[in-house]
Amino acid sequence: MDAVRLQVDDFSVDQEMTALRATSLRIGGIASFTGCARDFSEGRDVMKISFDAYGKMALAELNRLRTEAIEKFQLIDARIVHRVGTVLAGDQIVLIVTGSEHRVAALDACHWLIDELKARVPIWKKEITPEGDSWVTPHP
């Protein structure tokens, strides 16, 4: 499996962790972030969330983020998976896994990656609710 993917299907956190750990026995700390689809947002029940992406650029930017994170935090490895298409409330949306020799770098990189992903990757989220569908305006 590629370390960076955009995909319709769900991902397995265990499989991604295993893949990361397989890259090096030097890894002493692994951090992860999983973004999930909430069933309530802005005062409304949310049944589904739909993700649209400028695929080519999104994948290129995700790869760039991984490379930057590895250099900036001296990670041993990192993996990023983001789903596109429609997910149900409760489903997984995005996974970031980082591995480094020591815990601080892995934790800091994980935090940095999700913040940068939200700002830099051309993906758009639409919430599907009983009151209608609406594109999400990102939180500052």
Next chain:
Amino acid sequence: MMKILFFGPVAERVGLRELQLEHRSGMVLQDVVTQLKAVYPAAFEIVCFTAVNETQTRDMQQLLNDGDEIVFMAKFSGG
């Protein structure tokens, strides 16, 4: 011809995900913006980012070539 792509909320406001624009010699990005803004004003209210051939740009005087792919995008909301 140049390929103009839209995604997410911009595509919804345009009502299309793709259209073709004739390229003219000396055309710059601003020319495309001006032309499309006149037809799709609501869409361009939310355009925050532009990419030409998969590279983001803020240079509205960027010279365009026949076959270029241009994308107008709203603020991202992934993650």
